[in-house]
Amino acid sequence: EKYKDKYDFVYGGVVEGPITAASNILGVENFMRGLINSPDLIHTLLEKVTIATIDFANMQLEKGVDAIGIAEPTASTTCISPDFFKEFSYKYLKRINRKVNTPGTLVHICGYTQPIIKQWIKLPNMFVISVDDVDIAKTLETIGNKFVILAGNIPTIKLRRGTPEEIERITKNAIKKAGNNGKFVLCPGCDLAPGTPEENIMAFLKTGKKYGKYPIKNLN
Secondary structure, three states: OOOOOOOOOOOEEEEEOHHHHHHHHHOHHHHHHHHHHOHHHHHHHHHHHHHHHHHHHHHHHHOOOOEEEEEOHHHOOOOOOHHHHHHHHHHHHHHHHHHOOOOOEEEEOOOEOHHHHHHHOOOOOEEEEEEOEOOHHHHHHHHOOOOOEEEEEEOHHHHHHOOHHHHHHHHHHHHHHHOOOOOEEEEEOOOOOOOOOHHHHHHHHHHHHHHOOOOOOOOO
């Protein structure tokens, strides 16, 4: 409310996704054991978490945010199987997206997510998927004509540990693979790690500004 009239930005609110919030309540190890040993109890918890998430998201929208981002990193196939994603995450994300009073959400799942992209993009009322470890060209092909924007794909571990030259190469490769399809927002695959070198951040930004313009030019 303080800055909205002063600055022309999109103001976003954030909530945790269902299994990410639930795993923070139980602890990740206990939650993962529960998926196998006590699935009914996990579903009971997820029901309560989903209701609270919808209420919290709508409270933020009532206060003036323009859109809601849903952070669901524990749903990646780095952590759980595609079947578990469908049963324990997608089911509740779908309810959240339908009940949140916004034209569309951003859903972020970092880690390896290629096996769940087809399921993920079926979520209703979603306009951005924020990804980390995927083949970007293959993912854009999967999205096809759906009104879904792809964001991310620059590994944060490379930003933290790589060299500026590596960052330039990775960034150019992401832009090249995104091609002229559109629907791509160049950004890190997740939050930047503490201690990420400033020179790597600047290499990423400069490369994006130099090459990330349509039409995409030859980057070889």
